[in-house]
Amino acid sequence: MGRYLIRRVLQFIPVFFGATFIVFMMVFLLPGDPIRALAGERPMAPAVQAQLRDEYDLDDPALIRYGKWLGVLPDDDPNPRVLTEEQRAAGVEPPTGTFNGLLQGNFGENFRGDPVSDILGRTIPRTATLAVYAFTFEAILGVIAGVFAGLRKDSFVDNLVRVSTIMVISIPIFVIGFGVQILIIAFIQSDAPGWLRSLTDGWLNISWRDPDAPIFSLASIKAFFIPAIVLGSLSLAYIARLTRTSLIENLRADFVRTATAKGLTRSRTVVRHLLRNSLIPVVTFLGIDLGNLMGGAIVTETIFNVTGLGWEVLNGIRGQEGTVVLGIITFLIFIFLVANLVVDILYAYLDPRIRYD
Amino acid sequence: MTDTDSERVKDKTGRARNTRAGGGGGSGDPAAPSLTTEERKRRDRHTIEKAELSDREIGGIGEESSLWSDAWDSLKRKPIFLVSAFLIAVFVAMAVAPGVFASIPPLFVDQTCPEGEGGCWQNPQYAELGRSAESPSSEHWFGHDVQGRDQVTRVVYGARNSLTIGLLVAGSATVIALLLGSMAGYFGRWADALLSRITDIWFVIPLLLAGIAFLNIVPRRGPLQVAAVLTAFGWASMMRIVRSSVISEKNQEYVQAARALGAGPIRIMFRHILPNSLAPVLVFTTITIGVIIGAEATLSFLGVGLQLPAISWGLMVSEAQRRVQTSPHLLLYPGFFVSATVFAFILMGDALRDALDPRLR
Amino acid sequence: MTTETKSRDTVAGKPIDPDAPLLDVDNLSVEFRTDKGVVNAVNGLSYELEAGETLAILGESGSGKSVNAQAVMGIVDSPPGFITSGSVRLKGVDLFDLKEKERRQVRGSRMSLIFQDALTALNPVYTVGWQISEMLRVRGVSKTDAKEKAIELLEQVGIPSAGDRYDNYPHEFSGGMRQRAMIAMSLALDPDVVIADEPTTALDVTVQAQVMELLAELQKEYKMGMILITHDLGVVADVADRVVVMYAGKEVEQAEIFSLYKKPFHPYTEGLMHSIPRADQKGIRLEPIVGQPPDLAAIPPGCSFNPRCPYAQDVCLEEVPAFREVAPGRFSACHFAEELVNRA
Numbered sequence A: 001m002g003r004y005l006i007r008r009v010l011q012f013i014p015v016f017f018g019a020t021f022i023v024f025m026m027v028f029l030l031p032g033d034p035i036r037a038l039a040g041e042r043p044m045a046p047a048v049q050a051q052l053r054d055e056y057d058l059d060d061p062a063l064i065r066y067g068k069w070l071g072v073l074p075d076d077d078p079n080p081r082v083l084t085e086e087q088r089a090a091g092v093e094p095p096t097g098t099f100n101g102l103l104q105g106n107f108g109e110n111f112r113g114d115p116v117s118d119i120l121g122r123t124i125p126r127t128a129t130l131a132v133y134a135f136t137f138e139a140i141l142g143v144i145a146g147v148f149a150g151l152r153k154d155s156f157v158d159n160l161v162r163v164s165t166i167m168v169i170s171i172p173i174f175v176i177g178f179g180v181q182i183l184i185i186a187f188i189q190s191d192a193p194g195w196l197r198s199l200t201d202g203w204l205n206i207s208w209r210d211p212d213a214p215i216f217s218l219a220s221i222k223a224f225f226i227p228a229i230v231l232g233s234l235s236l237a238y239i240a241r242l243t244r245t246s247l248i249e250n251l252r253a254d255f256v257r258t259a260t261a262k263g264l265t266r267s268r269t270v271v272r273h274l275l276r277n278s279l280i281p282v283v284t285f286l287g288i289d290l291g292n293l294m295g296g297a298i299v300t301e302t303i304f305n306v307t308g309l310g311w312e313v314l315n316g317i318r319g320q321e322g323t324v325v326l327g328i329i330t331f332l333i334f335i336f337l338v339a340n341l342v343v344d345i346l347y348a349y350l351d352p353r354i355r356y357d
Numbered sequence B: 001m002t003d004t005d006s007e008r009v010k011d012k013t014g015r016a017r018n019t020r021a022g023g024g025g026g027s028g029d030p031a032a033p034s035l036t037t038e039e040r041k042r043r044d045r046h047t048i049e050k051a052e053l054s055d056r057e058i059g060g061i062g063e064e065s066s067l068w069s070d071a072w073d074s075l076k077r078k079p080i081f082l083v084s085a086f087l088i089a090v091f092v093a094m095a096v097a098p099g100v101f102a103s104i105p106p107l108f109v110d111q112t113c114p115e116g117e118g119g120c121w122q123n124p125q126y127a128e129l130g131r132s133a134e135s136p137s138s139e140h141w142f143g144h145d146v147q148g149r150d151q152v153t154r155v156v157y158g159a160r161n162s163l164t165i166g167l168l169v170a171g172s173a174t175v176i177a178l179l180l181g182s183m184a185g186y187f188g189r190w191a192d193a194l195l196s197r198i199t200d201i202w203f204v205i206p207l208l209l210a211g212i213a214f215l216n217i218v219p220r221r222g223p224l225q226v227a228a229v230l231t232a233f234g235w236a237s238m239m240r241i242v243r244s245s246v247i248s249e250k251n252q253e254y255v256q257a258a259r260a261l262g263a264g265p266i267r268i269m270f271r272h273i274l275p276n277s278l279a280p281v282l283v284f285t286t287i288t289i290g291v292i293i294g295a296e297a298t299l300s301f302l303g304v305g306l307q308l309p310a311i312s313w314g315l316m317v318s319e320a321q322r323r324v325q326t327s328p329h330l331l332l333y334p335g336f337f338v339s340a341t342v343f344a345f346i347l348m349g350d351a352l353r354d355a356l357d358p359r360l361r
Numbered sequence C: 001m002t003t004e005t006k007s008r009d010t011v012a013g014k015p016i017d018p019d020a021p022l023l024d025v026d027n028l029s030v031e032f033r034t035d036k037g038v039v040n041a042v043n044g045l046s047y048e049l050e051a052g053e054t055l056a057i058l059g060e061s062g063s064g065k066s067v068n069a070q071a072v073m074g075i076v077d078s079p080p081g082f083i084t085s086g087s088v089r090l091k092g093v094d095l096f097d098l099k100e101k102e103r104r105q106v107r108g109s110r111m112s113l114i115f116q117d118a119l120t121a122l123n124p125v126y127t128v129g130w131q132i133s134e135m136l137r138v139r140g141v142s143k144t145d146a147k148e149k150a151i152e153l154l155e156q157v158g159i160p161s162a163g164d165r166y167d168n169y170p171h172e173f174s175g176g177m178r179q180r181a182m183i184a185m186s187l188a189l190d191p192d193v194v195i196a197d198e199p200t201t202a203l204d205v206t207v208q209a210q211v212m213e214l215l216a217e218l219q220k221e222y223k224m225g226m227i228l229i230t231h232d233l234g235v236v237a238d239v240a241d242r243v244v245v246m247y248a249g250k251e252v253e254q255a256e257i258f259s260l261y262k263k264p265f266h267p268y269t270e271g272l273m274h275s276i277p278r279a280d281q282k283g284i285r286l287e288p289i290v291g292q293p294p295d296l297a298a299i300p301p302g303c304s305f306n307p308r309c310p311y312a313q314d315v316c317l318e319e320v321p322a323f324r325e326v327a328p329g330r331f332s333a334c335h336f337a338e339e340l341v342n343r344a
Helices: A002-027 A034-039 A046-055 A062-070 A085-089 A116-151 A156-170 A173-188 A194-198 A218-251 A254-261 A266-304 A309-318 A322-350 B002-021 B031-052 B064-076 B079-096 B098-102 B151-187 B189-204 B207-215 B223-234 B236-250 B253-260 B265-301 B313-323 B329-356 C065-073 C100-106 C128-137 C143-156 C175-187 C205-222 C233-239 C257-262 C267-274 C314-318 C337-343
Strands: C023-034 C037-049 C054-058 C081-090 C111-114 C193-197 C225-230 C242-247 C250-256 C324-327 C330-332
Touching: A002 A062, A002 A322, A002 B189, A002 B207, A116 A156, A116 A218, A116 A266, A116 A309, A116 A322, A156 A218, A156 B329, A173 A218, A173 A266, A173 B265, A173 B313, A173 B329, A218 A266, A254 A266, A254 C111, A266 A309, A266 A322, A266 B207, A309 A322, A309 B207, A322 B189, A322 B207, B064 B329, B079 B098, B079 B151, B079 B329, B098 B151, B151 B189, B151 B223, B151 B236, B151 B265, B151 B313, B151 B329, B189 B236, B207 B223, B207 B265, B223 B236, B223 B265, B236 B265, B253 B265, B265 B313, B265 B329, B313 B329, C023 C065, C037 C054, C037 C065, C037 C081, C037 C250, C054 C065, C054 C233, C065 C081, C065 C111, C065 C193, C065 C225, C111 C175, C128 C143, C128 C175, C143 C175, C175 C205, C205 C225, C205 C233, C225 C233, C233 C257, C242 C257, C242 C267, C250 C257, C250 C267, C324 C337, C330 C337
Parallel strands: C054 C225, C054 C242, C111 C193, C193 C225
Antiparallel strands: C023 C037, C023 C081, C242 C250, C250 C330, C324 C330
């Protein structure tokens, strides 16, 4: 197992660098002149422009820049902003020739000089909160729907689940999001009792309420309730379908027949033998999905004004903030790879037939 | 004991593919769970055959040649297939001849229309600002958009871009996937290792995020540009399906028999392996068309897909999003049409899977 | 033997009939309703089993013999499977009259089933020991006692260092050992009837003999009635007392094993015996039975064997032959069984 893990981690390394390199190239092909954009209407001396270009390594070849960003090439002309106020006042020169990049834990900074790691630190908890709620919602409801459908194949419930999940899968998230908004608006404008309507306060504009309310607090549940349902709806449909198919497959398996022949009760047969085996692929899907939800939140966050990772990445692209976009996508790729690794371990734990040498 | 061992090896490789295939990037990937089950099915097929009755007369798996004709027989009777085929036919007709649908309902003669005879409402760009965001009426079933254009016409004309991009991306991704996937699956060893790693790299980049980041730097974005970017980041999961499908066919006895009879690799590939591994690819391609149509709409909605004055359902929703409180119809109709189109293709994929998977029949 | 008090005078709380045979299957019919039509897997099958006896049910694949086993155990998947007629009596108690809860008390403890392929019949995610002791634990035996008993059973079926093997998963056992574990599980509650459904088909030939031998030993030791379902005439000869030959979901011949071997009184049995090599008939050409096993969705009218029968006459196409005693202790369902008897 240990050796297998090491091999998997080693496999991740080229994939991680390859993927970040592609994204890096993509992001820094951004047209337009970010320095001019930074200057805005104010005139900026050519010398200052040149210095800024140099600071941000804008004139280096892409591969060199990637190396510096990664921290495998020395940064010969570092940004003086890495210094604190006191250091600058004391006339300390920014260190040159140091390796100062991703591998050293430095995501770089945006054009206003804010470290990208600060932006990540601010936005990740919000997106993670949203993702955790969505995950809870989709896992519980998806498995329940799938089990009910699978146990009674071709029944009314089964057909309902099959058709409704395809519908949910078909409707793009942004349409679901606005659909839900329209429903809420209709509800707020309806004749429902005031106390009932007051429950929906803030559902449409949550981020202006309390984006950093502690997770699982009432305030955060209220703030993230609707966006989490919207975000989790797609995976919910997948999970229901996956649970259903997996269950139907195992329902006819010999070992389930054996369990019945052993004289076990129906409920024990279903829970200990049928479900235990059928949920293996579902659990692995859930593991990967936890990684996906973070990146998938971009549309939901845009619609519901959640100032999380997705919102920030879209803003970064519009503002040509390459480092921010790159930092966030890198983080998401990393999470995705880690989720895969966790799932591999989980899989071996759940299915003893899988053993690694 | 040897049997058991080979089972286990299959398990392992099958699962290793599953886990990564499960994550389909930001926009989601409807075939991901189905892939998992698809592969599990393949793996468990012999088990389930035994579980059936252990007697051969109930739904034994047929010959590959009869798979397609059997599939067609069962498709013809499936309401799911008929409904999705009908919907797809309607949307394709809209894309090919939008003028026909744009005159539904027959628009009454509007004297103020400069071109006269009321025909101008059938021009998707014809606008009367005075009728901005007008609610649906008996003449204009879907009402008017913010600029005062007829929404029936707009929505109908939106089909062309969606379908073009969907078909283009699914088609080219399938070609790339068939090429790389069959090479990796057939040659194995270092070719497989290399191609699979390259695929992994592309696979971990989330489709939606990559689309946003990359399309943002494309100055003029027409259907071709959007399709190219979506293809670039969308072929990886399909390649994995082709690869696993080819690997499982390659190990079948009939292929070894063909090889024993002296057939060359190209003949084996094109005459034996590819035709037999097409079923899962066809299912996935169909679903991909739907997924890509949804992705295009999402990108256009986010402002990095098609650009005005192009007509796209995603753009229509994007234009209308600030009016969600006052004029929900502006969002509902384009939202409904994009959903219905995606629905038709995913439903078709589902029907195909049911028909092409002998195990579920 | 277990802490559960199992009364030998009742079955699922119902009083037994002391004069009734151990197991009495009468006119059993099972059909599967599929999209492609109704498949008649078992068509009016009847047989009896006495305590301490081994009854072989012989037939090719597609003869309905496995479905028969599932129907007797009450584990036919329904839908698509439906029992359309007949009764199964255990010591005179009709099992089809029992409620599902009572039926469950019979399964495992009064009759148990050994599956053909232990690899698929054992749950892959639990250890072999856990699965055996589960049978005891759900019936109120304590965890430690159940484990002790399970290890004892594993030893009894000849699994070396059973204590260590207890914690192995099914895939860590060899094929033969898995089947032994399956047998141990079927014996855990000392059942009256054990049904072995092709218990050796999935095994290597050398292992087959060992497993059959073990089954025969245990059957004597536990004094249980055993139904051995098989397609292999060779297996039958060694262990069975009586044979029921099935064709297209019906019994076509029934006899004591040696009597049947000496001279079959049904053309199908005759065909079966001519199609396998026998040590005592060296040099005789093997004759396979012509044609295909019947399609259970379209069983031919009259005698279902008529399309493949070398003796078929017009009457065979029209009338269903009665299953009757054609000689003392010999039953056959052939219109011309008497002629076969006389020719002997």
